[in-house]
Amino acid sequence: MWIYEKKLQYPVNITKRDLPMAKNILTQYGGPQGELAAAIRYLNQRYTMPDDYGKALLTDIGTEELAHVEVIAAMVYQLTKGATKEEIIAAGLGPYYSNHGLDLFPENSSGEPFTTAYISAVGDPIANIEENMAAEQKARAVYENLINLATSDEVIQPLLFLRQREIIHYHRFAELLQRYQEMGLK
Ligand SMILES: [Fe+2]
16 A cells, blocks of 8 residues: 655756746656656566565555656646646647646657556566666666756756666666576576
């Protein structure tokens, strides 16, 4: 079960609307390297990890990814809150607005909706963990792309935090891989 804490894992206090940046960041909500995909991937894979240590690790990381979903959602919400018609059109968000208004909707920054194709599970713990390590590296790279595009420190600081967490997760998966390889799993 989960116990909800009414606070973000990292504070988001964005005071200036920026719809183009919101569109970019949306990709970490519903895109292939996004937080929603990561959360579901790990919370789904955890059941068939070979031991309780692996199950607990995937539960821990999957739970934290849910908290990252919330940080990203808060960023997109704050970057778009109160947007005018002119701002929506100028940012190329007319198609998004016509479908969803200013509600949050999981899709990538090109408008492709979230799909379960992003959630890898092949029935092999080693392959799944190696997939997760690659996923963490790709998520880190996307955060670096987003940081390169960002102009406001209010946006950059939460992105730096999320990037750092992907690096930590990568190393935790690498340790799990080593554990299972030492146990003789191939
Ligand atoms: Fe994450």
